[in-house]
Amino acid sequence: MSDKKVLFTGAGGFIAAHVIPLLIEGGYTVRIFDNMTRGDRARVNEFVATGKVELVEKDVRYGGAVREAMRGCTHVIHFATVSINKSIADPHESIDINMIGNHNVFAAAADEGVERLVFASTASVYGEPKRLPMHEDDELKPLTPYCISKRAGEDLLGFYERQKGLSWNALRFFNVYGPGQKIEAYYTSVINHFIQRLRAGQPPIIDGRGDQSMDFVHVWDLARAVVAALESERANLPINIGTGIDTSIAALAKILIEAVGVDVEPLFNERDVLVSRRAADITRAREVLGWEPRITVEEGMRQLVEDSE
Numbered sequence: 083m084s085d086k087k088v089l090f091t092g093a094g095g096f097i098a099a100h101v102i103p104l105l106i107e108g109g110y111t112v113r114i115f116d117n118m119t120r121g122d123r124a125r126v127n128e129f130v131a132t133g134k135v136e137l138v139e140k141d142v143r144y145g146g147a148v149r150e151a152m153r154g155c156t157h158v159i160h161f162a163t164v165s166i167n168k169s170i171a172d173p174h175e176s177i178d179i180n181m182i183g184n185h186n187v188f189a190a191a192a193d194e195g196v197e198r199l200v201f202a203s204t205a206s207v208y209g210e211p212k213r214l215p216m217h218e219d220d221e222l223k224p225l226t227p228y229c230i231s232k233r234a235g236e237d238l239l240g241f242y243e244r245q246k247g248l249s250w251n252a253l254r255f256f257n258v259y260g261p262g263q264k265i266e267a268y269y270t271s272v273i274n275h276f277i278q279r280l281r282a283g284q285p286p287i288i289d290g291r292g293d294q295s296m297d298f299v300h301v302w303d304l305a306r307a308v309v310a311a312l313e314s315e316r317a318n319l320p321i322n323i324g325t326g327i328d329t330s331i332a333a334l335a336k337i338l339i340e341a342v343g344v345d346v347e348p349l350f351n352e353r354d355v356l357v358s359r360r361a362a363d364i365t366r367a368r369e370v371l372g373w374e375p376r377i378t379v380e381e382g383m384r385q386l387v388e389d390s391e
């Protein structure tokens with residue numbers, strides 16, 4: 083048995099399902115720590131059946147449980163969280179899980195002396211960007227309890243680095259998409275919404291002129307970045323993980339029309355919308371992680387459509 087063991091919080095979820103196979107391939111054993119409120123139990127059971135993965139079905143809000151699960155782990159990936167939508171609807175729960183939970187995991191990791199901790203941060207720590215592409219040193223203006231807790235999480239990691247020598251990387255994920263994605267995802271739900279309409283032969287409906295954009299990064303590419311961040315020589319940095327390409331909603335509609343293969347034109351719902359745009363500067367990811375996205379939005383969306391047939 084390998085002596086590299088990852089405590090992986092929130093590992094019952096969407097992104098983790100794509101990271102765990104890479105960890106197993108890389109010789110890690112994995113201790114999933116998830117309360118399974120949103121976890122995919124069938125998928126977790128498949129992982130457990132490999133003999134390389136175990137499930138600790140507990141809550142990150144309980145420091146004692148986190149500390150106990152941390153014993154014997156050499157690495158940590160911290161994903162457990164409640165989403166933006168829920169954080170707006172219920173800030174109390176969000177602060178409990180995302181702030182107290184973060185602290186429980188970081189403090190236990192620092193005390194255990196793990197080799198590396200990787201934290202899932204988010205592009206939303208920037209708030210509305212003043213310029214594109216967005217660089218790690220740009221001003222941060224998180225707008226919701228979820229985003230505020232992600233930013234605070236990055237700062238807390240700095241504290242445990244100074245205090246106890248914790249080695250960490252915080253990955254600022256842009257708009258993650260791919261197989262297994264939850265349909266109600268805050269930003270990327272537009273993909274599923276368009277696909278469903280197109281399958282029914284209906285045109286996608288775009289608010290405003292469709293100028294708002296996202297930096298869509300495929301979950302398979304993202305999963306490689308997580309493992310690279312666990313093993314990189316340089317550490318203690320926030321790192322953008324995106325493609326650097328901003329795809330407008332109008333462009334996304336065209337890509338999906340092509341992928342589904344229907345003969346329709348998007349409809350525009352003329353009204354004023356707040357045009358937010360996103361594109362990551364990924365120079366640091368290239369330099370520090372030796373990471374590069376490989377899947378274009380066109381390929382990724384085509385594959386997503388095929389997969390969900």
Ligand SMILES: NC(=O)c1ccc[n+]([C@@H]2O[C@H](COP(=O)([O-])OP(=O)(O)OC[C@H]3O[C@@H](n4cnc5c(N)ncnc54)[C@H](O)[C@@H]3O)[C@@H](O)[C@H]2O)c1
Pocket residue numbers: 091092093094095096097098115116117118119120121122140141142143160161162163164179183202203204205254255256257258259264267270
């Ligand atoms: N999906 C995206 O586009 C995106 C973008 C930016 C950042 N992120 C971050 O990446 C990470 C993974 O995202 P995802 O899309 O896989 O999320 P997900 O919702 O699919 O998975 C989160 C997991 O955390 C678990 N969880 C929730 N509360 C918990 C608690 N109190 N204790 C223990 N476990 C708990 C859930 O059961 C779930 O399995 C998260 O930290 C998220 O904030 C995701």
